[in-house]
Amino acid sequence: MSKEMTTKDGKPFDRTNLESLMKRRLFYTPAFDIYGGVSGLYDYGPPGCALTNAIVDIWRKHFVLKENMLEVDCTMLTPYEVLKTSGHVDKFADWMCKDPKTGEIFRADHLVEEVLEARLKGDKEARGIKVEEEKEDPKKKKKKVGKVAAVKLEDAVVQEYEEILAKIDNYNGEELGLLMKKYDIKNPATNGELEPPVAFNLMFQTTIGPSSNLPGYLRPETAQGQFLNFAKLLEFNQQSMPFASASIGKSFRNEISPRAGLLRVREFLMAEIEHFVDPEGGKKHPRFEEVKDVELELLNREIQLAGKTHVETTKIGKAVETGLVDNETLGYFLARIQLFLLRIGADPKKIRFRQHMANEMAHYAADCWDAELLTSYGWIECVGCADRSAYDLSVHMKKTGAQLVVREARKEPLKIEEWQVELDKKKFGPKFKKDGKAVEAAIEALSQDLREKLSLDLEKEGKITVEVKGVGDGQVEVPKELIAIEKRTRIENVREYIPNVIEPSFGIGRIVYSICEHNYWTRENDEARGVLSFPPTVAPTKVLIVPLSSHSDFKPFVRQVSDKLADIGVSSRVDDSGASIGKRYSRNDELGTPLGITIDFQSVKDNTFTLRDRDSTKQVRASLDEICKVISSLVDGSKQWSDVASRLPAFEGQEVD
Numbered sequence: 001m002s003k004e005m006t007t008k009d010g011k012p013f014d015r016t017n018l019e020s021l022m023k024r025r026l027f028y029t030p031a032f033d034i035y036g037g038v039s040g041l042y043d044y045g046p047p048g049c050a051l052t053n054a055i056v057d058i059w060r061k062h063f064v065l066k067e068n069m070l071e072v073d074c075t076m077l078t079p080y081e082v083l084k085t086s087g088h089v090d091k092f093a094d095w096m097c098k099d100p101k102t103g104e105i106f107r108a109d110h111l112v113e114e115v116l117e118a119r120l121k122g123d124k125e126a127r128g129i130k131v132e133e134e135k136e137d138p139k140k141k142k143k144k145v146g147k148v149a150a151v152k153l154e155d156a157v158v159q160e161y162e163e164i165l166a167k168i169d170n171y172n173g174e175e176l177g178l179l180m181k182k183y184d185i186k187n188p189a190t191n192g193e194l195e196p197p198v199a200f201n202l203m204f205q206t207t208i209g210p211s212s213n214l215p216g217y218l219r220p221e222t223a224q225g226q227f228l229n230f231a232k233l234l235e236f237n238q239q240s241m242p243f244a245s246a247s248i249g250k251s252f253r254n255e256i257s258p259r260a261g262l263l264r265v266r267e268f269l270m271a272e273i274e275h276f277v278d279p280e281g282g283k284k285h286p287r288f289e290e291v292k293d294v295e296l297e298l299l300n301r302e303i304q305l306a307g308k309t310h311v312e313t314t315k316i317g318k319a320v321e322t323g324l325v326d327n328e329t330l331g332y333f334l335a336r337i338q339l340f341l342l343r344i345g346a347d348p349k350k351i352r353f354r355q356h357m358a359n360e361m362a363h364y365a366a367d368c369w370d371a372e373l374l375t376s377y378g379w380i381e382c383v384g385c386a387d388r389s390a391y392d393l394s395v396h397m398k399k400t401g402a403q404l405v406v407r408e409a410r411k412e413p414l415k416i417e418e419w420q421v422e423l424d425k426k427k428f429g430p431k432f433k434k435d436g437k438a439v440e441a442a443i444e445a446l447s448q449d450l451r452e453k454l455s456l457d458l459e460k461e462g463k464i465t466v467e468v469k470g471v472g473d474g475q476v477e478v479p480k481e482l483i484a485i486e487k488r489t490r491i492e493n494v495r496e497y498i499p500n501v502i503e504p505s506f507g508i509g510r511i512v513y514s515i516c517e518h519n520y521w522t523r524e525n526d527e528a529r530g531v532l533s534f535p536p537t538v539a540p541t542k543v544l545i546v547p548l549s550s551h552s553d554f555k556p557f558v559r560q561v562s563d564k565l566a567d568i569g570v571s572s573r574v575d576d577s578g579a580s581i582g583k584r585y586s587r588n589d590e591l592g593t594p595l596g597i598t599i600d601f602q603s604v605k606d607n608t609f610t611l612r613d614r615d616s617t618k619q620v621r622a623s624l625d626e627i628c629k630v631i632s633s634l635v636d637g638s639k640q641w642s643d644v645a646s647r648l649p650a651f652e653g654q655e656v657d
């Protein structure tokens with residue numbers, strides 16, 4: 001895949017170089033490294049933390065602040081009952097298959113994907129089509145499927161493989177088993193037969209407290225905590241709808257085969273929004289107008305079934321109007337997600353939105369679109385945006401009896417004609433004794449259609465028969481002296497409903513890595529000089545301060561500049577090492593530091609400094625006050641280098657690069 005990827009300036013992208021840069025400069029590192037590491041667990045170093053924090057900070061401003069969302073921070077430890085009710089205990093699983101001889105475990109969809117991709121590569125070679133080899137990283141685990149012999153496949157088989165790969169996320173265990181049989185997919189290392197795929201639950205189980213009778217899990221998403229607090233949040237919001245809650249925190253998934261660095265890990269930072277909306281009235285959004293002209297690349301189900309991976313962009317207003325995207329609220333968030341990704345430096349040509357196929361959706365979702373970013377690992381889901389309907393609130397309400405509903409005064413009272421049941425409670429108790437409550441509940445739960453039918457039985461036969469589980473043989477007769485069923489008119493002044501939920505769910509680690517890929521390039525004619533062109537708003541450190549040499553005259557100026565930057569809230573680093581200025585800048589290009597201030601002999605004379613732009617390497621010269629004003633406007637994102645450079649005198653006196 002890496003051969004198809006290019007950097008912003010159109011040169012081939014080299015993943016090995018970027019990943020080694022990120023590890024060398026401590027963006028991230030395998031956790032427990034000196035103990036040999038545990039796959040899927042990583043630690044972030046200083047630039048990785050700063051980059052993550054900056055992205056989270058922009059996320060808060062872009063979503064929470066802008067839309068007055070209610071941020072919560074809920075516990076990660078979650079009791080069994082909650083996740084049983086939400087469906088995760090039974091359904092939050094991937095398919096794995098085991099080699100009974102070696103004990104090796106494979107994630108079934110990943111294995112099918114890797115084998116078919118390798119065979120397609122072999123086919124290309126056999127046809128004489130040049131295939132670029134990925135450089136091997138000796139420290140990285142080898143892919144399960146090694147190089148496959150150059151064997152030409154029939155054209156029809158190539159097409160079948162390509163169609164399967166385009167839909168690889170959509171197969172269930174049985175279907176994956178059939179594919180493995182049909183295409184003779186075995187353990188790639190030993191060619192041994194594999195057992196059919198079985199479901200593997202991805203949650204980490206634990207027990208809460210010393211008595212070990214309260215089983216629990218580490219949460220696999222932050223959403224459940226938000227749902228459980230719904231009634232309190234609604235009250236906090238003065239019963240006003242629609243509203244959204246938001247949460248940022250770690251989630252845990254026991255992935256079968258973590259791979260691709262930060263992209264599939266077992267512990268990761270999530271930022272999730274639960275937007276609660278009235279299901280009636282087309283799920284309108286009050287701010288949809290503001291985004292209706294945002295253009296998105298939208299791959300719906302039909303387009304994917306046709307095997308396409310790319311479409312023309314569509315205005316989100318049009319997409320909602322034509323039903324391509326189901327409703328305004330979902331559309332609003334898709335547009336806002338794209339604006340966020342662009343704001344933090346995603347390449348506009350490498351963003352698309354892909355609709356989930358019906359059988360691919362999570363157990364709770366009614367519709368779902370993923371924001372995917374193109375990386376050297378292919379298109380990667382970085383944000384899932386699901387319409388979870390009223391699923392979660394309904395199941396928790398049913399289980400606990402908590403009223404997770406909205407009550408709204410009706411503008412016009414509603415007249416409802418309905419079949420009402422009246423029980424003679426005085427006679428009811430003595431007749432049914434201990435079963436009274438169960439019989440009463442079964443009658444209350446009767447549907448309108450059944451009530452109508454039973455009213456006729458009552459008239460004709462003087463009694464009705466109702467099904468009551470666990471009482472006698474399950475059929476209970478109720479005589480007409482105990483019950484009346486009549487059609488009456490009820491006036492309803494208050495409307496009660498369970499809100500639907502639209503949930504944008506961001507995997508921050510995947511976004512951090514993809515943004516690094518999108519912003520990585522190397523200087524002209526020098527592959528060793530990597531640059532990370534993060535926008536100043538997200539860059540881990542904003543300014544590098546470089547005194548021309550270690551001359552003692554420069555020291556007070558270094559202090560003056562770094563204090564002034566700290567005063568205006570801008571992060572900086574001093575590099576007063578003996579390396580050449582060019583080398584010092586080059587080291588910080590790798591960290592993505594967008595601006596550099598040089599202190600030279602001129603600074604000592606007239607208190608002016610040079611300010612250097614990382615991407616163009618152009619410099620200007622001005623007083624510290626002027627430079628700080630410029631830096632502020634660049635770092636808060638209100639200005640670009642091109643806006644400010646022309647206003648200040650250019651500086652060309654000193655060769656720094």
Ligand SMILES: Nc1ncnc2c1ncn2[C@@H]1O[C@H](COP(=O)(O)OP(=O)(O)OP(=O)(O)O)[C@@H](O)[C@H]1O
Nearest residue numbers: 253255263264265268381382383384505506507510
């Ligand atoms: N194992 C993981 N490692 C890193 N990020 C993850 C992982 N699983 C999910 N995410 C992130 O959390 C977001 C929301 O989670 P969601 O449940 O929608 O993912 P998912 O559909 O299970 O992902 P995938 O299909 O890739 O496993 C994803 O868009 C992704 O950015």
